[in-house]
Amino acid sequence: MTDDRFLRGYLDTLPEPHILCDAHYRIVHANPAYHARFGDGRALAGRTCYEVSHRYSAPCEACGESCPLREALARGRPHHVVHLHHGCGGKEYVDIELTPITDAQGRLECFIEKMNPLPAHAHTGAGLVGEAPAFTRMLDRLARVAPSDAAVLLLGESGTGKELTAQAIHAASPRAARPLVTVDCTGLPETLIESELFGHEKGAFTGAASRQVGLAEAADGGTLFLDEIGDLPLPMQAKLLRLIETGTYRRLGSTQWRRTDVRVVSATHRDLAAMVEAGAFRADLYHRLATFPLYLPALRERTGDIPLIARGLLERHAPSMKLDDGALALIAAQPFPGNIRELRNVLVRACLLADGHTLDAATVREALALGLAAAPTPASDARTLEHRLADTAHLGRKAQALALGISERTLYRLLRQGSARVHQDDTAKG
Incomplete structure (x- = not known):
């Protein structure tokens, strides 16, 4: 490879994580921003980009993922792709911008990868969670x-x-x-x-x-x-x-x-x-x-993501609670026509039914059955909701929304609608 000292110095001045790799995917240089975000405390030079970033033993295209280098070479210009990367804080999605550098004959000499972390896409905790192909395409x-x-x-x-x-x-x-x-x-x-x-x-x-x-x-x-x-x-x-x-x-x-x-x-x-x-x-x-x-894909289009999503929901709403393997297997087998909102409601019910801090299959099964038993028939939806609103009126708004299985915003909208109907009735009587 040609002398790259100037290129290394330039990359070191950039605030975004960058790596310089040779034609065999080996990292030649990583700038300080890359070390801070994705380094694992070990030397990076000489290791492959796919091992450092993904923990793969072979290039991305051999492991079922698109390779941004191959795409960039095929298109003859820089290429963007979203990949799941390992970093200091765990796994996270990043937008990779790859730029190939070729010699006068068009042969690849090296390439630069710029990592653009996606702010709201942390793989754990708050944010969008998933690894399924349908989810990754959306991301x-x-x-x-x-x-x-x-x-x-x-x-x-x-x-x-x-x-x-x-x-x-x-x-x-x-x-x-x-x-x-x-x-x-x-x-x-x-x-x-x-x-x-x-x-x-x-x-x-x-x-x-x-x-x-x-x-x-x-x-x-x-x-x-x-x-x-x-x-x-x-x-x-x-x-x-x-x-x-x-x-x-x-x-x-x-x-x-x-x-x-x-x-x-x-x-x-x-x-x-x-x-x-x-x-x-x-x-x-x-x-x-x-x-x-x-x-946005439905949950049935990304069933492999259900355990990840379930753990993430618990981390946000009940961090002391854990799902055992039996509970995870049962949840992963459900159709969830209500998608993530329905999954969240099942987990909330299971937490309320559980004795202790572990959700097992029996507790999740009871939570699922409770949801089916409480589902109103279409003819009684409006009346049932009005009664349920009245029955839960003594609760705080957050607790009331959880009990009804709806968002707080939807709860406030329903309460506003109810107030408007009362006002209209009073006006008509007057």
């Missing part, structure tokens, strides 16, 4: 779109982790230092959604006792996450389209146009394309939102 696309300002439409079944994915996109974007603001588009009357999104002036409607700043304004410079966008009423869709296209909006009750700078990430479990065909969703808004569609 690779996320890593490509996150640094841009493109609108992202998160698609997939309910409970697949859309809000967590939106947080990951925001955290890996240039807007990460600015707010991530969530707008829940489900079940609220049009006026209330408009007021929540754009704000309102004093006296704009009954009960508007003061001026209110909207979420679009609160998200200025950051990311606006529109959750369950498929539930947005048609009249509001036109106003949202203007916000996305021009960055302008008006507070409810105001004639003054205001401006905000937001990156839009939206999510839905609905088939928006079919809704466009049926006239239930604006085609122009759909195309604005779907600049980069990102599909």
Whole structure:
């Protein structure tokens, strides 16, 4: 290999982890940032990149993963790929940018790997968790779109982790230092959604006792996450389209146009394309939102990840509890049509049923059976939920949400809807 002293010195000045490797995958040099993030305390020079990064005994393509070097050589330019790496803090996903360096005859002399750790994708603890191919493909696309300002439409079944994915996109974007603001588009009357999104002036409607700043304004410079966008009423869709296209909006009750700078990430479990065909969703808004569609795989498409996800959920919600092998095997065999949300609920129930700090198969089986027994029939869903809301009203909001098997945000929305119905009834009686 040609003299690389200048190249080594240059890499040492860079804040991101970099390694320089020869044509046989052997590490020639690792900069200080790489040692700090991925070093294992041993010398790196002379060891292969695949052994240090993945603990493999052969190159990536021989172990079932794509090799960024092969892809870069085939394409004749730098190549990005997301891989799971071992580092000082355990395993984590990183976006690898590989640049081949060739001689005058086009023969490979060496290559540089730049590691871009993905902020919200820690493999343990908080963050997105998984190793299945469907999950890795999603993560690779996320890593490509996150640094841009493109609108992202998160698609997939309910409970697949859309809000967590939106947080990951925001955290890996240039807007990460600015707010991530969530707008829940489900079940609220049009006026209330408009007021929540754009704000309102004093006296704009009954009960508007003061001026209110909207979420679009609160998200200025950051990311606006529109959750369950498929539930947005048609009249509001036109106003949202203007916000996305021009960055302008008006507070409810105001004639003054205001401006905000937001990156839009939206999510839905609905088939928006079919809704466009049926006239239930604006085609122009759909195309604005779907600049980069990102599909989140259902749990049944990544069953091998269930033990990892279960452990991660327990680490966050009940760190003193552990799953034994029998419990893990039973959980991994479940279909979980409610996806990660249903898995979380099973684990919460199992923790409440357990005696001690170990969840065994018998406890998990009881938690699964309890969930099936409590599932209401479609005809009684609304009545059952109202009764369950009343039965749990004495609990704190977090405990109430856990008992109902819903998120705190959904709980607050249901309570708001209930208050609105009571107000409407009182008005009608008056």
